[in-house]
Amino acid sequence: MNAISPFPDDFLWGASTAAYQIEGAAEADGRGPSIWDTFSATPGRTFEGHTGAVACDHYHRWREDFQIAADLGLKAYRMSVSWARLQPRGRGDLNPAAVAFYREQLADLRAKGIRSAVTLYHWDLPQVLEDEGGWPERATAEAFADYAARTAAALGDLVDEWIPINEAWCAAFLGYHVGVHAPGRQDRTAALRAAHHLNVGHGLAVAAIRNAVPGAKVGSAVIMTDVEPASDSATDREAARLADGGGNRLFLDPLFKGSYPEDMLRHFAPTGAFDAVRPGDMETIAAPLDFVGVNHYHRFVIEADPSDEHLKGRALPPSGPVTSFDWEIRPDSLRRVLERLSADYTDLPVYITESGASFDDAVGADGTVDDADRVDYLDGYMKAAGRAIEKGVNLRGYFVWSLLDNFEWAEGYAKRFGLVRVDYETQRRTLKRSAEWYRDVIATGGESLSWN
Template identity: 75%
Template sequence: MTDASPFPEDFLWGASTAAYQIEGAADEGGRGPSIWDTFAAAPGRTRDGDTGAVACDHYHRWREDFDLAERLGLRAYRMSVSWARLQPDGRGELNPEAVAFYRELLGDLRSRGITPLVTLYHWDLPQVLDDEGGWPERRTAHRFADYAARTAAALGDLAEDWIPINEAWCIAFLGHYEGVHAPGRRDLTQALRTVHHLNLAHGLAAAAIRDRRPSARIGTAVILTDIEPASDRPEDQAAAMLADGAGNRMFLDPLFKGAYPEDMRWHYRGSGAFDAIEPGDMDTIAAPLDFVGVNHYHRFRIAADESDPHLGTRALEPEGPVTDFGWEIHPASLRRVLERLSADYTDLPVYVTESGACFDDAVGPGGEVDDADRIEYLDGYFRAAGEAIEKGVNLRGYFVWSLLDNFEWAEGYSKRFGLVHVDYDSQRRTPKRSADWYRRVIASGGANLDWN
């Protein structure tokens, strides 16, 4: 490790993006419609009716974006490939134009010395599969395994590190219970069946990738939330346990313990949710991994609230400063979720595969973007990551969300997470002050965070 820094010399300092949020070119290159195209086109679903049809136009401007990544000194880059682009009908042979596109991207990253980490599914289900029932139906997990096998065969010589599914919690609960993400459903039983089929899809895809590319390294990207009870009252303690179960343990326990939590099976009894489990499923889900990806944004303090029909819980207002999303800035929460993962679940290598903050960034009169608040945020969270390493967590990398400002799902273009500012009218890229700061962090191996 570098002098005064807890980060090892081979630590992967990186940044993350997702295909639908940056690529655009929704009707080019043989791409088919995804559930997010359909959702965003429906009136009232996204802020200002924004869609990802153009986004950052990364499909045409990726060389410029990778030039920026190289100038930042990124050692790794986490990207997703689009299922709707690679397999527009959700089955059958891959689209050769999409294969050529992603091979060019991956080859270019490798030529620059940037390690690619590929996510197979970052929420862009081909619309045709949702028309057939989508994730609440078991066959979608098997369709995903076929897509994973074909993609690994087509691209696996250019990428060694693979994540099948990003943030299953968001897909299940935001998309199928709260209805605020695609496909916009509001049905608890469908959401819970989606939980299981996403977990199963992960396991099936991991096996399919290993079959096609035995040397591949396979991980996951779970969104982990730091849950604290609002008080020491028994009802608040119980509420926090339920919130943790639905948000964290319903995904961690199947992966690492081969079973769903008993308290969640009891809570969801009678919903029909666990009827979706078939013999052998849990063994498939719990097959060994090579690494764990952690996406982290939140601490929630949870109180009991009988008016909530799902868990009987309520999140209290943040205690401290917040991002432009209203999310609490609390670096200790990152250290806590990393330590918990290490203590309770696994000693596998861990990567922070997403962590970042949105602020109301604007280009100044001199063309600069002075995002001092993002620098302060990242400084705090990098320090928390370093503390986790000092506590024994096997943390191997940190991917800032995000390289570019982008389409932020239901919030459209109103929230900016990027190290690089994007003017969506002109597509002009402007590295923010945080980009230069991060470049210096990477160059020093984290030593310039002043650990003395």
């Protein structure tokens, strides 16, 4: 720890990306279709019909992107590998071209002294598995375990940390309940079953990775939302409790306590969804981890809404400054979720595996991007992370979302989170002011943050 900054000297300053959002090359070298290829090609599903077919063309430009990462001084890089690229039919032998592609990437990161954190599933389910029922079916979790075993065996000598599944809540509820993400279904019972099978898939994958690569470091990437009641009334407090249960505890409790929250089981009992839980499932899900990853973007202030079938509440509009996604900017919420994780769940090493913001970046006449709003955002959230360390949270790293502007799911290319601007017509990369700022943060170990 240095004189000003609370961050330890070996703190991992990094950035994150996801395969479907940056790779493009959707039909190259034997890649199969994923649910996001199908979803984004369906009229009306994404902003102006945008797809990830080309995205940032990272598949062909990754060397340039990794050199940017090295020039910024990144200590770690979190990427995902594409299930649809590695296992185009969702099962069976891995695609040799995909294995070679990822091995070359991972070797280059290692040569540059950048630690690799590899996510096996960042929402790109092979379409063939969705056609068979998708995550609401146990067979998908079993197929995921096989994919994890094969991928770990093929890449494990080059991977520093493994994360089986990114944000199971999003994959389950945005994909199968709300329907705004792939596969676009709207069935609450299916979403709850998907949530359980994603949890099971995580546990099966932990075991598969460790079996394939003894000594492998395996963790998680759980999205954590800061939830507060709109008032001290009993109804608002109950609505906030349910919102916290459905968004946070439904995933944290199985991982770290080996059980689903009793209030959630009661609340969702009429759906029958948790009849999918089989003997031994909870022990599988609660497989010991080496670290826990936290993705954080939101605070939700919840008031009771009896008309809401799902969790009997609704989130109030943000009360302060917001990002271009209309997400509230409230750095102290990051501190709160980190301290809660440490107090209520685990003393494992913690990594912030995603934290960042979208803004309407303006390009200057000289081609530069002075994204002062993103600098201010990251400065505030990184200082909040530092305060969590001072409170005793075992925080070991911070991965900014994202290294590159990219395909932002249903919002297509309309939202930009990157430290690096991507001109999607020319694929030209331009470092934004935030990238230059982050380089200084890394070089000074956090001392250059505005602590005063």
